[in-house]
Amino acid sequence: MPRSRRNRTAHVSRYRYRNRHGRTLRSSVTGPHLPPLRTRIDLFEMTVASTADYLKGVWPDELADVVFEIGAVPLGMPAEGEAVERWSVIGNRIILYRLPIQRLSKLHRDDELHKRMIIESCVFRAVAELLGKDPWDLAPDRFRHF
Numbered sequence: 177m178p179r180s181r182r183n184r185t186a187h188v189s190r191y192r193y194r195n196r197h198g199r200t201l202r203s204s205v206t207g208p209h210l211p212p213l214r215t216r217i218d219l220f221e222m223t224v225a226s227t228a229d230y231l232k233g234v235w236p237d238e239l240a241d242v243v244f245e246i247g248a249v250p251l252g253m254p255a256e257g258e259a260v261e262r263w264s265v266i267g268n269r270i271i272l273y274r275l276p277i278q279r280l281s282k283l284h285r286d287d288e289l290h291k292r293m294i295i296e297s298c299v300f301r302a303v304a305e306l307l308g309k310d311p312w313d314l315a316p317d318r319f320r321h322f
Contacts, residue, residue: 216278217274219288219291219292220246220274220277220278220295221246223292223295223296223299224244224246224272224295224299225244227295227296227299227300228244228299230315231299231300231303231314231315234314234315235303235307235314238307239303239307241268242268242269242270242303242306243268243269243270244270244272244299245269245270245271245272246271246272246273246274247271247272247273247274248273248274248275249273249275249276250264250273250276260273260276260280261273261276262276262277262280262281262298262301262302263298263301263302263305265302265305265306268306270299270302270303270306272295272298272299272302277294277295277298278291278295281294297311300314300315
């Protein structure tokens with residue numbers, strides 16, 4: 177027995193608002209037209225940029241031509257027994273690798289402050305490698321609190 181046209185449209189319209197599990201469609205917390213408030217990539221880029229700006233302010237002549245870049249992972253596989261690179265210094269370019277810094281770093285406390293500190297320390301160590309200095313010598317007055 178053929179179904180009537182009226183029942184078929186009611187059946188189709190009922191599934192427009194539900195997925196196959198019977199729940200309503202979900203959207204992000206910020207809504208469909210707004211970007212997410214804070215993502216890990218944005219926080220990483222912001223931390224690298226602010227640390228690089230600070231270091232360029234302290235060492236303006238030495239870091240005038242230095243370009244900071246962010247990459248996901250290093251291109252080559254590390255040899256057996258070697259650690260994964262966190263950054264690369266190529267000429268006047270410093271490339272910071274986001275995923276090894278964020279995921280392979282051992283934090284004793286997993287919070288926003290310590291995540292930011294590990295990113296800043298990688299930027300400091302990369303700049304120190306570029307300049308041939310100790311990372312603690314890049315901003316000696318920053319750590320004096322007396």
